[in-house]
Amino acid sequence: MQYTLPLMPFDRMASLHRRLLAVFGPPAEFVRLDPVSQMVLAMLSARTRSEAALNVFARLVEHFEVAKFRGSWTRLAEASFHEVDPLLEGITHPERKAVALPRALQEIASLSGGLDLGFLHGWSVDDALSWLERIYGVGPKTSTATLNMSTLRKRVLVVDTAHWRAARCLGLVPEQASPERSVRLLNRQLPDRWEASDTEEHHILMQDLGRAFCARNRNASCPFANVCAGKAAHRRTRLLEEWLRDAPPAEALPGAGAKMSQISPLKENIAILNQGAASVPPPAQGAPASAASC
Numbered sequence: 001m002q003y004t005l006p007l008m009p010f011d012r013m014a015s016l017h018r019r020l021l022a023v024f025g026p027p028a029e030f031v032r033l034d035p036v037s038q039m040v041l042a043m044l045s046a047r048t049r050s051e052a053a054l055n056v057f058a059r060l061v062e063h064f065e066v067a068k069f070r071g072s073w074t075r076l077a078e079a080s081f082h083e084v085d086p087l088l089e090g091i092t093h094p095e096r097k098a099v100a101l102p103r104a105l106q107e108i109a110s111l112s113g114g115l116d117l118g119f120l121h122g123w124s125v126d127d128a129l130s131w132l133e134r135i136y137g138v139g140p141k142t143s144t145a146t147l148n149m150s151t152l153r154k155r156v157l158v159v160d161t162a163h164w165r166a167a168r169c170l171g172l173v174p175e176q177a178s179p180e181r182s183v184r185l186l187n188r189q190l191p192d193r194w195e196a197s198d199t200e201e202h203h204i205l206m207q208d209l210g211r212a213f214c215a216r217n218r219n220a221s222c223p224f225a226n227v228c229a230g231k232a233a234h235r236r237t238r239l240l241e242e243w244l245r246d247a248p249p250a251e252a253l254p255g256a257g258a259k260m261s262q263i264s265p266l267k268e269n270i271a272i273l274n275q276g277a278a279s280v281p282p283p284a285q286g287a288p289a290s291a292a293s294c
């Protein structure tokens with residue numbers, strides 16, 4: 001599985017990024033969870049609004065006394081379906097996630113020797129993604145979020161539903177591309193010089209576009225309407241490049257730059273949660289996990 005391939009001839013992602021920055025302003029400084037906590041949050045967030053996922057995450061932290069046990073998710077790993085399921089009220093597919101969360105944590109513990117993903121720090125992005133995506137319930141969105149948005153800070157692009165929707169509209173990926181395939185296609189377009197902070201910022205900006213405009217069908221007022229609104233899908237890639245080269249500078253939206261990080265409300269607990277990274281000997285790089293991802 002290859003996520004990191006050479007850049008495109010025209011650096012359209014970097015150019016698009018500059019326009020998005022001009023419209024939405026720079027995202028607020030990011031608050032980072034340890035990788036296991038970030039993985040839990042990403043699993044909760046699948047097809048769920050951020051606020052709802054955060055509420056449930058905070059509920060799990062409290063119920064399983066994660067902060068009291070210095071960031072350890074051991075009690076969730078050992079919990080039964082009947083204990084977890086009622087705690088997931090408010091997110092999509094609670095029954096599925098009530099099975100997946102404990103099982104994913106159990107698999108991490110049995111494969112790595114502890115409930116800690118810190119050993120992935122020294123791994124390549126491709127190997128770390130492959131390892132994570134063999135864990136039950138972990139797909140490309142969760143694996144990329146775990147690597148990029150946690151304290152691991154790896155250079156990989158996260159693509160959630162809002163981001164995927166905007167990427168399809170703009171012709172960055174084919175109209176029929178699934179979310180899973182889109183993660184891989186978009187990661188192949190990353191400019192060589194981008195670092196983890198750039199991929200993270202780009203994800204948030206594309207998420208802004210998808211949420212504020214595409215999801216609400218606000219095509220008329222969208223700053224990118226010239227590219228995709230009403231245009232045949234196969235023409236969008238070329239239109240986007242032409243527009244990025246030729247269009248006048250974009251104007252900032254009112255309130256641009258005044259955003260909070262998704263997990264800012266948890267800021268006070270972050271230091272405690274992040275103590276969970278215990279020192280366990282890392283498994284050999286590329287060591288296989290047992291269960292298939294879903």
Ligand code: SF4
Binds near residue numbers: 224228
């Ligand atoms: S024109 Fe419409 S579909 Fe295209 S990016 Fe804007 S809101 Fe999304």
